[in-house]
Amino acid sequence: MSPRKVFTITIFIAAIGIGYYSMNAAPVLSDDSHTYHGDTEWRTDIDDAQQLAAEQEKPLLIYFWTTWCTYCEDYNANAYSDPAVLEQLDEFVLLAVNLEDNSQQAGALQQQYSANYPPQHVAVTPDGEVLVEINGYAETDAFQGYLDEALEEWERQ
Amino acid sequence: MMGGTLLIGAAVLSGLAATVLLFANYLRREERYLDAVTPLIGTTAGLLSLALAYLTYQFVTTDYANAYVWNNTANYISLFYRITGVYAGNQGSILLWAALTAVVAFWAVAVRGLERRETRLVQGITMGVVTYFAAMLVLDSPFKPISSEFPEMDPGFVPIDGTGLNPLLIDPYMAIHPPIMFIAYALLTMPFAIAVTHFISTVRGEDGLFEEWIGSVTRWLRIAWLFLTAAITLGSLWSYRVLGWGGIWAWDPVEVAVLIPWLFLTATLHAVMNYRSRSTYATLAPAMTGATLALIVYATAIVRSGVFRSVHSFADGGIGAALLVLLAITSILGIGLPLGYWLLREPETASETAADTSQSQQWVSRVNLKHLAVLSIGLLGFVSVWGLTFPVLNASVTGVEVEVGGQYYNLWSYPIVLGVLLVLGFYMDYDVEGRRRALISLGIFSLLTVLAALIAPSETWTLSNVDGSDALLYRLVGNASALSILPPAAYVCLTVIKRTLEFVPGNPNRNFQLKQVGITMIHVAFALLVVTVTFSYLFTAQSSLVVADADREATIEGSAVHEVPDSNYAVQVSDYRSYQRPEEPNVENMALSSEQIVSRGQEIHETRQPVYGTATQINTGPNATVIQLDNSGIWIGAMNASQTELGISEGDQVVGVGTVMWDFLPNMPQSDGVVVTEAANVGPVSNPPTALDQTRVEGTAVGLTVYQNGEQIARGNAGQEQYRQQGGMEVRDVLVDRGLTHDTYVIAAVDDGTVSLTVKQIPLMTVMRLSVGALLLGMLLVIVFDPAHGLARLWPQVTRQQTTAETTSD
Numbered sequence: 001m002s003p004r005k006v007f008t009i010t011i012f013i014a015a016i017g018i019g020y021y022s023m024n025a026a027p028v029l030s031d032d033s034h035t036y037h038g039d040t041e042w043r044t045d046i047d048d049a050q051q052l053a054a055e056q057e058k059p060l061l062i063y064f065w066t067t068w069c070t071y072c073e074d075y076n077a078n079a080y081s082d083p084a085v086l087e088q089l090d091e092f093v094l095l096a097v098n099l100e101d102n103s104q105q106a107g108a109l110q111q112q113y114s115a116n117y118p119p120q121h122v123a124v125t126p127d128g129e130v131l132v133e134i135n136g137y138a139e140t141d142a143f144q145g146y147l148d149e150a151l152e153e154w155e156r157q
Numbered sequence: 158m159m160g161g162t163l164l165i166g167a168a169v170l171s172g173l174a175a176t177v178l179l180f181a182n183y184l185r186r187e188e189r190y191l192d193a194v195t196p197l198i199g200t201t202a203g204l205l206s207l208a209l210a211y212l213t214y215q216f217v218t219t220d221y222a223n224a225y226v227w228n229n230t231a232n233y234i235s236l237f238y239r240i241t242g243v244y245a246g247n248q249g250s251i252l253l254w255a256a257l258t259a260v261v262a263f264w265a266v267a268v269r270g271l272e273r274r275e276t277r278l279v280q281g282i283t284m285g286v287v288t289y290f291a292a293m294l295v296l297d298s299p300f301k302p303i304s305s306e307f308p309e310m311d312p313g314f315v316p317i318d319g320t321g322l323n324p325l326l327i328d329p330y331m332a333i334h335p336p337i338m339f340i341a342y343a344l345l346t347m348p349f350a351i352a353v354t355h356f357i358s359t360v361r362g363e364d365g366l367f368e369e370w371i372g373s374v375t376r377w378l379r380i381a382w383l384f385l386t387a388a389i390t391l392g393s394l395w396s397y398r399v400l401g402w403g404g405i406w407a408w409d410p411v412e413v414a415v416l417i418p419w420l421f422l423t424a425t426l427h428a429v430m431n432y433r434s435r436s437t438y439a440t441l442a443p444a445m446t447g448a449t450l451a452l453i454v455y456a457t458a459i460v461r462s463g464v465f466r467s468v469h470s471f472a473d474g475g476i477g478a479a480l481l482v483l484l485a486i487t488s489i490l491g492i493g494l495p496l497g498y499w500l501l502r503e504p505e506t507a508s509e510t511a512a513d514t515s516q517s518q519q520w521v522s523r524v525n526l527k528h529l530a531v532l533s534i535g536l537l538g539f540v541s542v543w544g545l546t547f548p549v550l551n552a553s554v555t556g557v558e559v560e561v562g563g564q565y566y567n568l569w570s571y572p573i574v575l576g577v578l579l580v581l582g583f584y585m586d587y588d589v590e591g592r593r594r595a596l597i598s599l600g601i602f603s604l605l606t607v608l609a610a611l612i613a614p615s616e617t618w619t620l621s622n623v624d625g626s627d628a629l630l631y632r633l634v635g636n637a638s639a640l641s642i643l644p645p646a647a648y649v650c651l652t653v654i655k656r657t658l659e660f661v662p663g664n665p666n667r668n669f670q671l672k673q674v675g676i677t678m679i680h681v682a683f684a685l686l687v688v689t690v691t692f693s694y695l696f697t698a699q700s701s702l703v704v705a706d707a708d709r710e711a712t713i714e715g716s717a718v719h720e721v722p723d724s725n726y727a728v729q730v731s732d733y734r735s736y737q738r739p740e741e742p743n744v745e746n747m748a749l750s751s752e753q754i755v756s757r758g759q760e761i762h763e764t765r766q767p768v769y770g771t772a773t774q775i776n777t778g779p780n781a782t783v784i785q786l787d788n789s790g791i792w793i794g795a796m797n798a799s800q801t802e803l804g805i806s807e808g809d810q811v812v813g814v815g816t817v818m819w820d821f822l823p824n825m826p827q828s829d830g831v832v833v834t835e836a837a838n839v840g841p842v843s844n845p846p847t848a849l850d851q852t853r854v855e856g857t858a859v860g861l862t863v864y865q866n867g868e869q870i871a872r873g874n875a876g877q878e879q880y881r882q883q884g885g886m887e888v889r890d891v892l893v894d895r896g897l898t899h900d901t902y903v904i905a906a907v908d909d910g911t912v913s914l915t916v917k918q919i920p921l922m923t924v925m926r927l928s929v930g931a932l933l934l935g936m937l938l939v940i941v942f943d944p945a946h947g948l949a950r951l952w953p954q955v956t957r958q959q960t961t962a963e964t965t966s967d
Binding site (some may be wrong): 007078081116 | 404528887904915
């Protein structure tokens with residue numbers, strides 16, 4: 001076999017390998033009802049999340065994100081894999097809204113909280129009243145501060 | 158309004174006639190009506206250009222009788238961005254693409270003529286593409302009347318103002334990016350047609366035309382590469398300036414989509430350089446040339462069809478299906494045909510010359526190295542194609558969405574890029590030093606690369622934030638140090654420059670020298686680009702600051718200078734302002750005059766309209782006050798309002814918004830129509846009622862002075878603008894200071910007197926900009942001065958150089 005054929009076949013095998021490996025290694029983003037970020041699990045059904053928040057009497061944390069947002073990856077790597085943050089997040093009902101979701105409900109939510117750029121977080125009461133807004137990326141310390149602030153605000157109400 | 162669609166319809170007819178004549182003349186080997194073909198192609202190009210010019214004219218004059226114009230511009234938008242509105246949507250950009258392709262076809266036929274039989278097929282295919290685009294535009298025309306948007310209105314109804322232009326597109330880079338991109342796409346239609354013709358004629362047992370036309374193919378491909386590179390650069394600069402978040406490159410689906418043809422075109426150029434009719438790349442080079450257009454249509458379908466939604470998808474729906482059909486056609490012709498030929502018809506063993514055979518049997522030879530380069534660049538392209546494709550496949554088969562973000566592209570592309578750089582360095586070295594020494598230096602630099610990958614002074618140096626749950630290979634590459642890019646890049650720079658110094662100075666052929674300089678510039682620039690892109694992303698430092706009383710501070714002379722924590726920056730707020738656009742709303746742009754109301758007549762009966770004029774008579778009755786405008790038959794009727802309440806006297810300029818009613822007051826002979834409304838909706842022009850408020854953009858901005866290490870480095874504005882009539886869409890206005898070693902990039906969120914600032918320091922941007930410049934300039938040198946296929950050869954009166962048989966092309 002000529003060297004060129006060997007090269008060609010090798011590259012073909014590499015391509016198939018990349019294809020197969022990457023498809024299996026790609027992190028699951030969402031299944032029927034959840035989306036995953038770092039070590040967190042977020043609801044994607046807006047109605048369900050709101051209802052659950054009302055039932056459990058917990059504030060709702062809405063996360064506006066997209067797949068291509070580099071700051072969202074930073075959140076995954078820094079905040080959403082930090083045990084302290086995870087503990088704080090337990091106090092909330094988590095709802096993630098993909099900004100590319102073009103459903104009417106998601107659109108309404110985006111408009112209601114003027115979420116235009118990923119990432120943005122809004123902590124709200126089950127009635128939809130804003131507790132804290134976090135626009136853009138916040139370092140983990142600051143992020144935790146915001147979450148605390150939201151919880152304090154929630155306690156006060 | 159029908160005029161535009163008629164122009165396109167006529168273009169379809171002339172394009173179709175040209176295509177049919179060309180195909181018939183090719184198939185029947187005759188020359189019937191062949192003289193008519195060139196004028197027909199010219200007519201098609203002329204008609205499509207005219208349609209484009211007409212559409213542009215409608216945009217400039219804001220002719221909202223056209224629904225497409227109404228959808229993509231508005232009165233407050235400046236003339237320049239009215240023009241860019243032409244290609245803001247699907248139909249307009251397809252028209253631009255079609256017109257440019259037709260012009261390219263006309264240029265080709267004018268230069269080349271139609272004497273050769275194969276030329277007719279090449280032109281036939283090109284004109285087929287043009288005709289297809291034009292037919293798409295007849296079905297979904299950019300000249301649809303506004304009544305298609307407002308079927309409930311009377312046929313003559315024309316809105317006063319448009320809905321606006323996507324605010325993200327209001328940017329100088331974005332204004333020139335699409336035309337340049339479409340020029341590249343249009344140019345690539347020619348090599349596609351040549352490649353397809355080559356295979357058709359080979360399959361038919363005739364000589365293919367690649368051998369003879371190699372110069373032409375090379376020129377088309379190189380010029381297209383130049384434009385495509387420029388287009389991607391402009392797009393990146395736009396994303397850097399406008400989006401504020403993504404930086405120059407964020408692996409957004411649309412960015413990946415445009416990278417695919419670029420990578421593939423780069424690989425194709427290398428394959429075509431290597432084309433020999435009887436042996437090397439006899440099939441692959443023309444096959445790759447043919448496939449490029451299919452990939453472009455694939456990329457466009459992705460952007461336009463709405464399969465992938467992203468910040469970039471400015472227009473979706475509608476034209477997607479037609480593009481998918483085009484994708485099928487171009488794929489069959491550009492990919493299926495060569496593949497079929499390769500599998501079924503290609504001669505078993507190509508009769509290689511003795512020299513070629515002995516060369517290609519050696520593992521390390523120029524031919525084989527180039528082959529490896531072509532394959533590796535192809536593999537890089539595959540990573541991008543697959544990244545776009547498999548999430549869709551996966552979601553449609555299993556219903557599970559998987560994440561394909563920057564990490565996937567970065568981690569797979571990085572080792573391949575390292576490999577490409579090492580192969581490139583080795584090739585250049587081998588050319589000068591011979592095999593033994595080159596192999597030794599390759600060994601040294603490969604070892605250095607591996608060692609450098611292990612040295613990470615801090616976490617910032619590692620390529621990605623991977624953790625234990627990630628796949629093994631991702632962890633391996635992700636934990637490698639970015640230092641590993643330096644040895645291969647240095648290797649390339651050293652060997653490329655060394656080779657140039659070896660070959661160029663002594664060569665008598667000036668064109669050869671200039672071409673080699675071009676080749677050197679391209680390859681060095683590529684190596685630098687890879688380094689700078691990697692480093693600028695990894696070493697971007699950012700810190701934030703909140704200035705609570707920015708509005709108050711702005712009024713103080715010499716206000717406080719705020720240190721930005723964790724950085725050597727400090728900022729001072731010198732201005733705080735809210736503004737809106739249009740700044741000084743002109744009533745004439747927003748309301749109809751009494752004359753206009755009269756001339757529109759019945760068509761606006763019972764519609765809500767704003768109207769203005771001079772109050773020439775005011776009658777107050779028990780139930781209403783009526784105001785006559787300009788001594789005309791048009792009156793404003795304010796129900797349940799007295800004159801004092803309205804605050805208007807005769808002679809005042811008055812404006813009101815209400816429902817136009819014809820023959821509303823039959824017993825008042827001097828009245829033709831009344832604009833019926835309430836007191837709140839009527840007022841003097843100097844203080845128009847809120848119903849007339851036509852604010853389109855609300856902006857808040859702060860003036861900032863930025864200091865670094867105590868020295869002032871930049872002054873400017875940052876803030877955001879909200880587009881009220883576009884769903885409250887918000888666009889950031891960033892302050893960028895371009896520095897020699899790094900850019901300072903300030904994003905501000907301004908709200909209620911508080912300013913949240915993010916200051917980013919992005920290193921090496923200037924090197925990156927220079928590299929792109931060198932890339933483009935280098936390619937320009939190659940295009941013009943290549944002794945074999947350069948443009949300079951075609952202008953013998955300018956430079957008469959003998960064509961040296963090249964032993965060392967790239």
